[in-house]
Amino acid sequence: MSTQKFATEALHAGHDVTTNGGTRAVPIYQTTSYVFEDSDHAANLFNLSQPGYIYTRLNNPTNDILEQRLAKLEGGIAAVVSASGTAAINTTLLTLLKAGDHIVASSSLYGGTYNLLSVTLPRFGITTTFVDPSDAKNFKDAVQDNTRAFFVESLGNPKLDVLDLKSISAEAKAVKVPFIVDNTVATPALLNPIAYGANIVIHSLTKYISGNGTSLGGAIIDAGTFDWSSGKFPEFTEPSAGYHGLVYHDVLGPAAFIAKARIEGLRDHGAALSPFNAFQIIQGLETLEIRIKKHSENALALATWLESQEEVTWIKYPGLKNDPYHDLAKEYLPKGQSGIITFGVKGGFEAAKTIANETKIFSLLANIGDSKSLIIHPASTTHQQLNPEQQESTGVTQDLIRLSVGLEAVEDLQADLKEAFAGIK
Ligand SMILES: Cc1ncc(COP(=O)(O)O)c(C=O)c1O
Known part of the structure; x- marks a missing residue:
């Protein structure tokens, strides 16, 4: 080491x-x-x-x-x-x-x-x-x-x-x-x-x-x-x-x-x-340590906020106390749980697609780990080639939205998602 x-x-x-x-x-x-x-x-x-x-x-x-x-x-x-x-x-x-x-x-x-x-x-x-x-x-x-x-x-x-x-x-x-x-x-x-x-x-x-x-x-x-x-x-x-x-x-x-x-x-x-x-x-790589700490902090803050949003039906982030992987995260990822969040929305496949279309700060694209925040609806994009059973086993449900939380101010990211949620009402 x-x-x-x-x-x-x-x-x-x-x-x-x-x-x-x-x-x-x-x-x-x-x-x-x-x-x-x-x-x-x-x-x-x-x-x-x-x-x-x-x-x-x-x-x-x-x-x-x-x-x-x-x-x-x-x-x-x-x-x-x-x-x-x-x-x-x-x-x-x-x-x-x-x-x-x-x-x-x-x-x-x-x-x-x-x-x-x-x-x-x-x-x-x-x-x-x-x-x-x-x-x-x-x-x-x-x-x-x-x-x-x-x-x-x-x-x-x-x-x-x-x-x-x-x-x-x-x-x-x-x-x-x-x-x-x-x-x-x-x-x-x-x-x-x-x-x-x-x-x-x-x-x-x-x-x-x-x-x-x-x-x-x-x-x-x-x-x-x-x-x-x-x-x-x-x-x-x-x-x-x-x-x-x-x-x-x-x-x-x-x-x-x-x-x-x-x-x-x-x-x-x-x-x-x-x-x-x-x-x-x-x-x-020179700044990885401070960046990933901030990605993790931003993701935890945003995940905690998403939990209380009425449009959100479920959320996964291992930093959340009630996440099924929280205990393993405490053991393996005590310094932070990185910047990816997934969540489901009322209205399923179509609503998830709409939200991915509507955000302005979160860019709709197929990548993760950028300093800029990113969003995608995997069922219609990255995981489109997999059949429904394969999608399920890789963890991709029809309503799932994946966020790669960047280094922007969390308040701005919340406001961006809030506006996008308005599009599915
Ligand atoms: C966990 C993981 N491994 C490997 C890859 C493939 O990396 P690349 O796009 O650099 O080929 C990705 C891409 O998203 C990934 O998320």
């Missing part, structure tokens, strides 16, 4: 000013490639006997600083950044799995991830059993001989269920499969899944970490705690045809997975992060 406090690491980790020409800000190395000293130097870089940069699809000095910083903030040994959060999930799963393998996943996932697991990956022979994540036993019961990963979101989008990571990680450990946690909504400033047994942490950097809604990005952080030598992962213990016979576990030890995610994953799938986006994301 970090040796300095979060706020300090978020500003400094990974950036040695003495090796970057004294630049106080992290420079943007906007280059595709790097000049080798000679052919031997190039050969050493390619066979991993010497560290260094080859080509920006594989690594880049700006991205490298972001990677080191994220690894530090999540308590991992190393990270790989990618073009989006979805790219991070894909690169992780395609680095770990092959046709015939199976995943046990929480049913409470971002709609895009749900589609990837339920529709796209099965086309390549990788199947998923979705389980209700509120009971860790459900993960155990879904395990098959070919199960090779557990996948969850620490704070589900949009169901806002706080998972009991300790119990689920114990089940993953018992069957010797890596426990992968998408920590996008919680952010490392509120929760470190590795401290509760996660082996791999995923982020969409597009959301709170960037914070300004300017840049897509993703990250994979390796805890370095998984034992790849159990026999279940021959790709790590036998010579890799994809990298001239390298035996990842022997040569790279605890870094076997994250090294493969870079040198085969980024190389073959190509989902590299632009150094310009890495720079933008670093600007956001």
Whole structure:
């Protein structure tokens, strides 16, 4: 774990000013490639006997600083950044799995991830059993001989269920499969899944970490705690045809997975992060801790106000005392419960759509984690492709409105919603 406090690491980790020409800000190395000293130097870089940069699809000095910083903030040994959060999930799963393998996943996932697991990956022979994540036993019961990963979101989008990571990680450990946690909504400033047994942490950097809604990005952080030598992962213990016979576990030890995610994953799938986006994301990461605290405070204040509004039929925010996940939030998210709220309105599907149309400060769009407040009606948009049962299991009801509460004054956000509510009367 970090040796300095979060706020300090978020500003400094990974950036040695003495090796970057004294630049106080992290420079943007906007280059595709790097000049080798000679052919031997190039050969050493390619066979991993010497560290260094080859080509920006594989690594880049700006991205490298972001990677080191994220690894530090999540308590991992190393990270790989990618073009989006979805790219991070894909690169992780395609680095770990092959046709015939199976995943046990929480049913409470971002709609895009749900589609990837339920529709796209099965086309390549990788199947998923979705389980209700509120009971860790459900993960155990879904395990098959070919199960090779557990996948969850620490704070589900949009169901806002706080998972009991300790119990689920114990089940993953018992069957010797890596426990992968998408920590996008919680952010490392509120929760470190590795401290509760996660082996791999995923982020969409597009959301709170960037914070300004300017840049897509993703990250994979390796805890370095998984034992790849159990026999279940021959790709790590036998010579890799994809990298001239390298035996990842022997040569790279605890870094076997994250090294493969870079040198085969980024190389073959190509989902590299632009150094310009890495720079933008670093600007956001510098202030993450104070922003997420304010997002959480604003969301709690707004959720408390929404509870008393006659148009609102139900509300979910784990910071609310009577929320079903409040006890887990006290354990896993004591510093704040992030900025997402969901609620239902009288009048169901049509009324929810109308409210999303009517707000002025809340922008109607498909994103979360921006400093500006956002609103969406998932049943008619992000979760439209799912059938009613799938919508229900991912927590999306017909009347559900999702808010991503920004950093504006709460009074203005209340007034904006109040006016929009008038539109359904
Ligand atoms: C929890 C979660 N994970 C992953 C993603 C995908 O991230 P990206 O849009 O950066 O691909 C999202 C996007 O909304 C998300 O909410």
